[in-house]
Amino acid sequence: GAVVSQHPSRVICKSGTSVKIECRSLDFQATTMFWYRQFPKQSLMLMATSNEGSKATYEQGVEKDKFLINHASLTLSTLTVTSAHPEDSSFYICSAKKTGGAQEQYFGPGTRLTVT
């Protein structure tokens, strides 16, 4: 068990539009989920920590009004990239921690966003 899915796996959007990415824990409950961004041939950069029923905590330098995170249930967190620009093109990855579990994070397969 401990499967995390992301939808969509790939998305292309036009500059100025908004895109929503879903992250679901399929077989466990996750009070805490994380959103990462990965640039080509680079490491994962933590964007924000998402806690069910409360506001997300953003890392320094991440615009909270641009990257809207909603964690409305114990199995779903969403990341909305608002007014996307080409520089937002990246690979977005989510992870989830089991409620009441250890520190281990379970990762989704990622979403490739391309803004044209």
Add this chain to the structure above:
Amino acid sequence: GDSVTQMEGPVTLSEEAFLTINCTYTATGYPSLFWYVQYPGEGLQLLLKATKADDKGSNKGFEATYRKETTSFHLEKGSVQVSDSAVYFCALTTDSWGKLQFGAGTQVVVTP
């Protein structure tokens, strides 16, 4: 702040060769250390972990020992297979939430 440094890739090996990927860290407090693996087209998977000094994590023939004196957590495997071709990430957390700080990742390519 906390950081993780791991050797750059790609590392290219022949099947059955010995693999070492170096990882060193700087951290305040006492971090937990992890190795994650990302196979082509898949999400990151936890490979092994160690939560205190001198702990050895092991899984699928891979091992890493938490060395506090050298602030290192090098990954080793005695005999690699083609199926071990992947990107390997060293990571740490010192945070009660479990927020991870990742190294840059090392691509490993194993040829038959």
